[in-house]
Amino acid sequence: xxxxxxxxxxxxxxxxxxxxxxxxxxxxxxxxxxxxxxxxxxxxxxxxxxxxxxxxxxxxxxxxxxxxxxxxxxxxxxxxxxxxxxxxxxxxxxxxxxxxxxxxxxxxxxxxxxxxxxxxxxxxxxxxxxxxxxxxxxxxxxxxxxxxxxxxxxxxxxxxxxxxxxxxxxxxxxxxxxxxxxxxxxxxxxxxxxxxxxxxxxxxxxxxxxxxxxxxxxxxxxxxxxxxxxxxxxxxxxxxxxxxxxxxxxxxxxxxxxxxxxxxxxxxxxxxxxxxxxxxxxxxxxxxxxxxxxxxxxxxxxxxxxxxxxxxxxxxxxxxxxxxxxxxxxxxxxxxxxxxxxxxxxxxxxxxxxxxxxxxxxxxxxxxxxxxxxxxxxxxxxxxxxxxxxxxxxxxxxxxxxxxxxxxxxxxxxxxxxxxxxxxxxxxxxxxxxxxxxxxxxxxxxxxxxxxxxxxxxxxxxxxxxxxxxxxxxxxxxxxxxxxxxxxxxxx
Numbered sequence: 001x002x003x004x005x006x007x008x009x010x011x012x013x014x015x016x017x018x019x020x021x022x023x024x025x026x027x028x029x030x031x032x033x034x035x036x037x038x039x040x041x042x043x044x045x046x047x048x049x050x051x052x053x054x055x056x057x058x059x060x061x062x063x064x065x066x067x068x069x070x071x072x073x074x075x076x077x078x079x080x081x082x083x084x085x086x087x088x089x090x091x092x093x094x095x096x097x098x099x100x101x102x103x104x105x106x107x108x109x110x111x112x113x114x115x116x117x118x119x120x121x122x123x124x125x126x127x128x129x130x131x132x133x134x135x136x137x138x139x140x141x142x143x144x145x146x147x148x149x150x151x152x153x154x155x156x157x158x159x160x161x162x163x164x165x166x167x168x169x170x171x172x173x174x175x176x177x178x179x180x181x182x183x184x185x186x187x188x189x190x191x192x193x194x195x196x197x198x199x200x201x202x203x204x205x206x207x208x209x210x211x212x213x214x215x216x217x218x219x220x221x222x223x224x225x226x227x228x229x230x231x232x233x234x235x236x237x238x239x240x241x242x243x244x245x246x247x248x249x250x251x252x253x254x255x256x257x258x259x260x261x262x263x264x265x266x267x268x269x270x271x272x273x274x275x276x277x278x279x280x281x282x283x284x285x286x287x288x289x290x291x292x293x294x295x296x297x298x299x300x301x302x303x304x305x306x307x308x309x310x311x312x313x314x315x316x317x318x319x320x321x322x323x324x325x326x327x328x329x330x331x332x333x334x335x336x337x338x339x340x341x342x343x344x345x346x347x348x349x350x351x352x353x354x355x356x357x358x359x360x361x362x363x364x365x366x367x368x369x370x371x372x373x374x375x376x377x378x379x380x381x382x383x384x385x386x387x388x389x390x391x392x393x394x395x396x397x398x399x400x401x402x403x404x405x406x407x408x409x410x411x412x413x414x415x416x417x418x419x420x421x422x423x424x425x426x427x428x429x430x431x432x433x434x435x436x437x438x439x440x441x442x443x444x445x446x447x448x449x450x451x452x453x454x455x456x457x458x459x460x461x462x463x464x465x466x467x468x469x470x471x472x473x474x475x476x477x478x479x480x481x482x483x484x485x486x487x488x489x490x491x492x
Contacts, residue, residue, distance in 0.1 A: 001217050003208035004178040004409075006158040007122040013204035014176065024089070026199050027058065030175040031065030033197030034116075037173045038070060038147055042114055046074030051112035051144075052099075053135050055119040056083030059149045062175070063118025064090030068097035078108045082119060082131050104131055109138045117148040117167045122157035122179055127164035136167045145170035151179055152190045158209075160187030160397070161375050168192075176201030180209045183409045184377050185397035210377070210399075210407045218449045219480040223261070223436040234263025235435030238300035239428065240318050241307040242273030248466075249273075249308025249333070249424045251280050255470040256428020257304065258283065260450065261477070262435055268297045268318075273308075292317035294325075302328045304431035306335020307424040319345065326350050328434045328443075332427040336360045343387070352389040353440040355427060361393060377407060390440035392430070392448060394423060400444040408445045412452030416459040421466025426451045429473060450476045 005013075018026055042048045052067045054060040064087060067077040077099045081091075095101070102108050109115060117139060119132045128136055136153055139146050146169050151157045154166025160181040172182060172191040176199045181187040213221075223235070237257045242250025250273035257265045258281060267277050268287045278286055287297045292314045305322045309315040311334050319338050322329055328351040331339060336356050339345050340363040346352060356364060358372040365372075365383050372379045373395065380393040380401040390402045398410040430447035438446065454472035457479075458464050 001214060002178060002183070002212040003205075004180045004183045004210045004212070005205060006180055006209045008158070009206055009209060010122060010157075010177060010179065010201075013201050013206070016204040017199075017201055026175075027061055027065060027090075029199040030062045030197060031069065033175070033199070034062055034066040034147070034149060034173045035069035037171060037195050037197075038066060038114060038116065039073070041145060041147060041171060042075070045070060048075045048113045049111055050075050050077045050114045050116065051108045052077065052079040052116045053109075053119050053139065053153075054079050054081050054083065054086060055121070055132065055153075056085050057121040057123070058087065059118045059121040061087030061090035062149050063116050064094040064099075066116065067099050068093045071097040071099045078102045080104045080108060080135065082135055104135060109135075109142050109144075112142065112144045115139045115142060115144050115146040117146055117153050117169065119153035119167070122150055124153070125156050125158075125161075128154050128166070133165045136165045140168050148172040148191070150174050151181055151187070155181050155187035155190055157181045159375055159377055160184035162186045162190065163374075166190055171195060173197060175199055177205055180377065183210055183212055183397070183411070184399065185395065186374070188397050188411070208406050210409050212409050212411060213445055213449055215449075215480050218446050221438065221442050221446050222477065222481060223433070223438065234261065235302070235432060235437065236264045236266060236298075236300045237262045237428075237431045237435035238266045238268065238297060238303045238322075239431065240268050240294075240303065240305040240322055241309055241424070241427075242269050242277070243308055243310045243315070244270055244272040245310065246308030247273040247276040248421060251276050252421045252424035252466050252470060253304055253307045253428040253431070254281050254284050255467070256425035256473065257432040257435075258428075259470055259473040260429040260432035260447075262432035266298050266300055268294060292321070294318075294321045300327060300435065301437075302330070302431055302434035304330045304332070304427050306332040306338075307427055309334040311337050316342075323348055323352075328353065328440060330355060330427055330431050330434060332356075332423060333360070336364060340364045346387055346389060351440045353392060353430060353434065353444050354387070354389050355392045355394060355423070355430065355444070357394045357423070361391070381407060390444055392444040394426070398448045398452070400441060400448065402441045405441060408441070410445065410448040410452055412449050412456065414452065414455045414459055416464040417452070417455040417469070419464060419466065422451070422455065422469050425466055425470045425473070428470075450480075453479065
């Protein structure tokens with residue numbers, strides 16, 4: 001499991017550690033790790049051109065000390081001193097090693113083989129001011145790769161917010177612990193590869209602000225059929241999705257549930273989606289509805305409701321009946337629109353997992369869509385606390401928030417998943433995991449990971465479509481666990 005922390009958490013841990021060490025020890029450790037990462041990226045250090053963008057804070061000091069180490073190995077290192085002040089000891093070491101201080105705009109960035117971004121540190125917030133803004137734009141325009149110190153300048157270390165210009169790093173070398181803004185969008189998209197330098201901070205860190213599950217974490221959480229398992233013990237998930245207008249949503253949600261290993265899927269809906277589900281998934285147990293009623297559908301261990309359901313009276317009554325049950329419920333798509341109109345529907349004791357994109361969360365909370373996209377972490381947390389549910393906020397970085405627990409972020413997704421129907425597949429996958437006994441927090445986290453991995457597999461060498469993502473779910477499970485939950489192919 002990868003953990004990340006806010007700037008305040010990092011600084012508090014650093015102060016505790018520094019009290020036990022000689023002055024300057026942490027900066028020397030950080031600079032050594034930074035210099036090693038830069039050397040690896042350069043390949044050949046001797047004769048290479050390195051430009052340091054040096055701000056007023058400790059990140060500028062890290063860059064100067066690292067520059068000194070590179071200069072001693074024969075690199076031609078120039079430092080653009082952009083701050084109102086400069087780390088004195090770092091600058092002295094840099095100049096003694098043969099480094100040169102130059103004026104901004106002297107062409108040094110354009111000539112560089114490597115740019116090191118040490119403009120601002122983890123305590124900075126808001127838009128970059130001049131001359132930092134101009135230097136960040138120049139680094140982004142340069143042909144050379146950029147290595148960011150701790151976080152790319154312009155990215156809020158504690159939230160991932162980006163206001164205005166920011167450095168787009170090829171590699172971010174982060175010291176002591178990962179920062180939240182490196183895992184959460186939009187900042188995560190600017191961090192490039194992230195390399196962690198151990199400076200001894202571990203024993204002084206508190207509980208993390210956010211966590212990211214690894215493949216091993218997900219594999220350990222996924223339900224495993226036992227020798228005595230039958231279809232009921234494997235988890236029965238009910239799906240209320242689709243309508244005469246949106247038949248595909250039912251097909252994709254049912255397929256996601258089946259291909260993620262549910263023991264049985266019970267589908268309930270009107271005639272048109274029933275025909276499509278029966279054609280694509282004959283193993284699904286189907287109840288064709290002439291009126292909005294769950295009577296006779298049968299017992300389930302979790303419900304998925306909302307994809308393609310519509311927002312009229314029929315859909316509202318089906319949602320209300322699902323939420324009146326005593327099992328976990330996943331609400332997606334049209335179900336979220338209905339809940340946004342009538343939030344009292346969420347007044348239940350059993351768990352609820354909602355899976356909105358930013359627009360749907362905007363309707364649920366009243367916050368602007370752009371505001372949510374800019375600060376996904378805060379809005380997902382706020383919605384979970386306000387609504388009393390688990391929130392899986394879909395997007396460039398999927399986040400899973402539940403009251404009183406660290407937010408989980410998922411990085412397996414791909415931009416190719418931004419196509420119609422893939423969210424319906426995700427709902428089915430998460431519903432299957434709920435039915436198999438995972439709580440909303442784990443089911444949402446594992447489903448996001450599997451869905452993202454399946455998207456990567458499906459997009460390899462071919463255009464991605466939602467049915468292809470569903471088809472790749474068993475391959476994603478197999479890649480993680482070395483076992484196969486189902487061999488059922490996706491519909492064609």
